[in-house]
Amino acid sequence: MKQNFSLQLSPEEAYDSENFRKAVLKKAGLAPDLPNAFARQTRRSIDARGRKVLVNVEAELFINENPGSLLDHLPEYHHVSQQDPILIVGAGPAGLFAALRAIELGVKPIVIERGKDVRARRRDLAAINKEGIVNPDSNYCFGEGGAGTYSDGKLYTRSKKRGDIRRIMEILVAHGATEEILVDAHPHIGTNKLPVLVAKLRETILEHGGEILFDTRVEDLILENDEIKGVITQQGDKIKGLGVILATGHSARDIFQLLDRRKVLIEAKPFALGVRIEHSQTLIDRIQYHCEIDRGPYLPASAYSLVHQTEYKGKQRGVFSFCMCPGGFIVPAATAPGELVVNGMSPSRRDSKFANSGMVVSVELEDLGKYHQFGALSAMHFQAEIEQKAWAAGGKTQTAPAQRMVDFVNRKVSSSLLDTSYQPGLVSVEMREVLPDFIAERMAMAFKAFGQKMKGYFTNDAQLIGVESRTSSPVRIPRIKETFEHPQIKRLYPCGEGAGYAGGIVSAAMDGERCAEMLIAAYCKK
Structure with missing residues (x-):
């Protein structure tokens, strides 16, 4: 026999297999030690909107029945060595x-x-x-x-x-x-x-x-x-x-x-460009999960998604988080000597002490100015020139230019930088020397707005690491x-x-x- 349930569970119930089994049996009105009963989750999402974090779960309960695999169908592959x-x-x-x-x-x-x-x-x-x-x-x-x-x-x-x-x-x-x-x-x-x-x-x-x-x-x-x-x-x-x-x-x-x-x-194509923002994962957890110390043993490292519309010199552009990596690392993603690019990654357990996210600004074709001389490659040349400036600002190595968040908004070169997950290391610079004005000014506006949406996000205990420029192709x-x-x-x-x-x-x-x-x-x- 199979039954389906929708449940709202605590993290302890959702992420511990035995506690989860007991919660499903209780929902079904059955004894917690019922033999030959198997419970599994088919859908799970975290709801952290309230002061108490809950997990919404779709579940299946099987009694005296083999649950089988979650895989519905798999392709059948042919042997094709002799085909065109x-x-x-x-x-x-x-x-x-x-x-x-x-x-x-x-x-x-x-x-x-x-x-x-x-x-x-x-x-x-x-x-x-x-x-x-x-x-x-x-x-x-x-x-x-x-x-x-x-x-x-x-x-x-x-x-x-x-x-x-x-x-x-x-x-x-x-x-x-x-x-x-x-x-x-x-x-x-x-x-x-x-x-x-x-x-x-x-x-x-x-x-x-x-x-x-x-x-x-x-x-x-x-x-x-x-x-x-x-x-x-x-x-x-x-x-x-x-x-x-x-x-x-x-x-x-x-x-x-x-x-x-x-x-x-x-064709030249709009894309987005900015930096990686790195906070401690504990800080992001405290903001997102409303916890005073840490998130505990059950909840996964928390993520965030932010977007803010900005106006600069009469033009509207979005500033948004991109590829947020909870419990992750920042890595050097350049594809040629003489350029510096950063990206984010996370291990499966997301257990690094750092949280990082791309924070980027929309770049439209009308923003490219002198680069239009390159025709279909205009956005690509714009992207490449900023990566080369980042490389030069970092000392012409893969050491990345960086600045604390509040210092960036206040146009102040940081006297010191925070610990980082970025292995090649950081050097303190004024990031406005790397980023075009229309990107830097919009990010400064957005950081203040994000601090209102996520209390504690706008802090000098976070730093900008640049540049995050490979968000999408600059060519279609x-x-x-x-x-x-x-x-x-x-x-x-x-x-x-x-x-x-x-x-x-x-x-x-x-x-x-x-x-x-x-x-x-x-x-x-x-």
Whole structure:
């Protein structure tokens, strides 16, 4: 027998398995020691609006019945080694899920990745953290799994029209993610678990006859009569296929430059730019959970989401938190020497003593001024110049410029900085020397407003660390809405974050699947 329940529980009941079982049996009017009774959660969300934190739970109770798995359905993968190939440029979430969907549909994918596999990639991450050495092909953005591999692994998305979110989640669970991601309202995997999961996705692709080429950078396109036939690598190798899915991520500037040089239609795109804000996790917990000391053993590290509309010189722009990482770390995410970029990540337990979040300002095309001379690459050049200024301000290493929050608002260089999770270290600067005025002034306005929304958030016990500039692609590679194909180049399918059509792991994965479906339906023999 199976019964369904909706409950409001304390954290002790929601996050302790035995307490949870007793709460469900009590709700069902049954004895707490009833044998052959199994309770599980199917949905869980925290409600911290009141003084007492509650957890809303959807639950199932099974009595004298095997509950089975939470997985409803999994794809059936074919062996495709002898099939005609499609090419997928980029092994991030979009590229990997495009490859898996191609195999499911009976087509061979060849995935071309400029970076290394997850294990080899670690050495390059250590080099940028400890020595400030940036490998342009292997870093926090490039390599197997893309930028998502070394991130918080957030899986929440509002992009429900792009595809089947549940399907993506179940594929992730089948490859090693915990079933908790099917339950939590804001699921995440954690940077410590993502590399193993990504390696298992690779194994599935290879086991079924797909190919993955690491350390292989695309340097040119094979174009004939406005149709793409394949790509040319840095070794001069020509790789051909029935079509090309371009899933290179938001930081592949050389690909944007290649498309522009080959006169393939691309467009400048609005994005957002700012800093990382770092507080102690205990402070954020006290604000969000209304606790005086700490959050206790049951509640997870708390997160926040903030947005404020600002007006500066007659123009309205939003300032908003981005990719908040509770219990996390700030990492150096540059993709070339001579630039400084920061990003956030969290382990699965989110047990760092720091909380960090991107705090960014919307950058519209009308804000770019002199950069319009670069045409479709105008926003990219604007982004790159600020990253170069941050690198110079930090001492021309990966040491990041930083400033305490109240000091920033008051235009005061901080006499000292706080402890930080950012391994290469910080140097105290006036962040207005790095950030454009229209961004700095808007952030200063927003910080005061955020202090009103979250009492205690606006404090000199928090610091700005810059710059957070890779929020999304500064370039859009257009495609036809109905077919996903590029409007000018046949058989070319712009995909994922780098093309401007996704904003995270799940939305990129869904976009990858859709691009594979569209290409295969149009050009692969049935």
